[in-house]
Amino acid sequence: MIDYLRDGSEIYRRSFATIRAEAELDGLPPDVERVAVRMIHACGMVDLPGDLEYSADVVASGHRALAGGAPVLTDAKMIAGGVTRKRLPTDNEVLCTLADASVPELAERTANTRSAAALELWRERLPGAVVAIGNAPTALFRLLELLDEGVGAPAAIIGTPVGFVGAAESKVELARRAPAPYLVVHGRRGGSAMAVAAINAIATEAEL
């Protein structure tokens, strides 16, 4: 047998203690700090708070929406799969429309990526929803366009698209416009795990 810690609760406890000891969390509202700690836990990088920008009410607004039954809308199947269902306060729907049969044709017709085209199917669901875009910058840009077109605003937007083309720019644009309470990780970093961590932390205050 190899010598390693095998107690899940104790692993969580020590992990969160390490994060709180090492990460620069001063100045974050307590509820945003809780979300930031969970996002750091998901990516292993304590310097994450330096790239965070957010509305002060994003966690409260997102949680209130989930408590009221709002759906979680996301751009990536990995995010939809990663949200811990038992943390959701009202057995909320978690919806990723990327694999919908209509999306390839929507992408062609709108001359956009499939990730962006999938948001055409969000129009009815978007007002008051909790949105997590953790993969495709084009999906975040398209969300901003839909809100420009007059679609009702979501209750919270978690913006962590990742990568080298448009990711940083889409998050700057979300923070600049702030069409709804939002939280972004600026720069190229991001991804499904961070988005899932944010949703899981917004869903319930419990850390375990």
Add this chain to the structure above:
Amino acid sequence: MIDYLRDGSEIYRRSFATIRAEAELDGLPPDVERVAVRMIHACGMVDLPGDLEYSADVVASGHRALAGGAPVLTDAKMIAGGVTRKRLPTDNEVLCTLADASVPELAERTANTRSAAALELWRERLPGAVVAIGNAPTALFRLLELLDEGVGAPAAIIGTPVGFVGAAESKVELARRAPAPYLVVHGRRGGSAMAVAAINAIATEAEL
């Protein structure tokens, strides 16, 4: 309309070109370089290669196994969900046993985490399989113990567990023992997206 690139293929092309221009890829075997580029693409961090350690034959061995019909075994549902099925050469099974009904009791009986206990259900499948552990350090430690106990070795082990308790240590131990061709991201970084990117790159040489 916002001005952003909407052509998925062109986004991929520019992303990979940026990664190849910025990342330090010298010295990587060509097939490992291809995997590294895809992993960087998934996390947005061009400094990743500095933390890579690998067997020279890990990509060839993993690909050969998949071409021969081997399953992908993984510790996290997000990884199982993220593997692009159409990249798999033989419609390979992708298996995560974490949600199996027997796992909570196995965890109690073996005094380990559920992530580690879920590997008890891998024993028959493990020889010749492609393993991706991208979440739980305890799962990677438990894999090493199973191989110690004489369970047949997999064809490739992708080790990217993430976090603050045991993650770095489990990956050092995998690289030190090298019980099968392996690839790890040393340190605290890792996660599902990197593991998925590695499997998707091993599955087929095509970048798009």
